[in-house]
Amino acid sequence: MTMRTTGTVCAAMAALVFSLPAPSRNLDLPREKVDLVAPPFVHDHEQATTRTPRIVEFKLVSEEKQVVIDGEGTKIHAMTFNGSIPGPLMVVHEGDYVEVTLVNPATNTMPHNVDFHAATGALGGGTLTLVNPGEQAVLRWKATRPGVFIYHCAPGGEMIPLHVVSGMSGAVMVLPRDGLKDGSGRQLFYDRIYYVGENDFYVPRDDQGRFKSYASATDAYADTLVAMRSLTPTHVVFNGRAGALTGNNALTAKVGETVLIVHSQANRDTRPHLIGGHGDVVWETGKFSNRPETDLETWLIRGGSAGAALYTFRQPGIYAYLTHNLIEAVQLGATAHFKVEGAWDDDLMMQVQAPEPILPAVRGALEQPAHSAYHR
């Protein structure tokens, strides 16, 4: 209750400070244009800012294109923001205005729009941004709530889930102006930030059980709806493709570095887990005005939301970052790797003895249960 009251007071103060003079069609605020970068990377930004609120301009271009989603060459007719699955992460600060130009190039075939979960009104902006091929629209919304939030295309009816499970979602991070804090109000910083967008795909199969490919999204439509209705994804992947964040594309960090991992899922629950590590400070529901949880082993990202986890790597090696539904992680693709360089800490862990045959003389060998009642 204390938190809530404080939050309300803060919000009221923020409203007083930031909404004077009353918003008009042309805000008299500084403008900043941000070039977005493709996930898992995030555009440069301040973690805490002393600057006054501003209008931050972003451009999202909807792009319909065929993409490969696994190592077998399975293809879908994807719908994307800026050509990537997920769409790029946009970072602003609480009190800033997000001004998005949504472009639907004439080369596309479908209407698209964007619903920002962080925005207030008009279905998150969806009703004000519905653009046909060859059109564009500009939407401005005020970032009033700190946290990580998804955005997604929601053109209406069956098209809503179809566009979302075809790749059309991304995330916004609204940072508190004075940066992230832990539960006791201590300032938190990160050395690196990665945005992991998770997608569930539903690829129709032929009667032999093989994935089908189609000449166009229209041709794929009927079968895809049936596959979606099963609620059983054929692929659950990070960054648009099984294996997109492994091998040469593994995420990197160094021992001692603190990494913020923003994880979004626009359609379905998921449970991130870092094998060999933890979530030091986790905003499981992704909203920074709530007290973060600490020392988590696994956290839940509710379908239709984003969460954020802060972790300082303490040990070098390869870490798997995956959904701890391990069937989905291993068989359906939802696994990323972290490659961490640095010095090994024997205090945290050491291999006292490498695997060797069991020898009676060796410590740890099976002992004869001579006095065991169990074997009598």
Added chain:
Amino acid sequence: MSLRPIFKLVAVAACVASAAAIGIAVGADDGPPPAAAPAVVSLWPGSVMYRVAGDFTSAGKPVGAPLTMVRIDRPLAIMTHQVTAADYHRCVQDDACPPLAPEVVPVADRPAVKVSWRDANAYAVWLSSRTGVRYRLPTDEEWAYAAGSRFKDDAMPNFDADDPAKRWLARYDREAGEQQPSDREPRPVGSFGANENGLLDLAGNVWEWTSTCFVRRVLDAAGTTIGEPTVNCGVRVAEGRHRAYVVDFIRDARGGGCGVGVPPSNLGFRLVRDEDSMLRLRALVGRLRDAVGLRGAG
């Protein structure tokens, strides 16, 4: 038994093919259709520098595997190309092999993939009974010998034994850095070219099962094995761009979860044809006759 005459005919055809293969030091024989006698490359005996498969420890710490000279003391007849999906499918149709995974199309110009070690053995048993000649998986040493320059020495430098991450990271980087085809889709036979022995598609995007079991040995300071090694034949060596240890009933070795590393893109196989000693003797006699001009006197 009405099958018997057919069986004999096939066996004779295979003998002829073997004799022809033995007649040349290195080279492919096209041979009769695959179900009868697959194309093989016959290699003379020889030696290969071989990094021993398995894990090694010394004084309780992991150490690199020893390098040894392995002598292949008999001619080695090994399939020119990997067993194709169509080849394997014939075994399925004879109810002697488990069906291919639904996504593997049984075509003649693609390798059989998503096959387990057990599937590969079932195929070898079936092919042996169909041809009257014994076919089997190669040992890892034989694979290395036949693969020649395509066999990768997977030695790791001796890292600081107290930092287990170094070796792990180095292996991850090396495997990730191998030129991976962008997809795992099997390519037409021959797409990855021939090695110096004329074997096709070695170390392409299909790893090949061998009969070698996973072995763990404890070495003393001099590198001599102490005690009995742990032999786990539930895990076999698969060879390709890098050596992999794969559980024998696995058909798809894709990684994730705890198995962080780069997994084999596909699992397939090629077989070795065991040369019967009488057969080899006959072949030798035939070659000697040819040499002295006694053609057709056999």
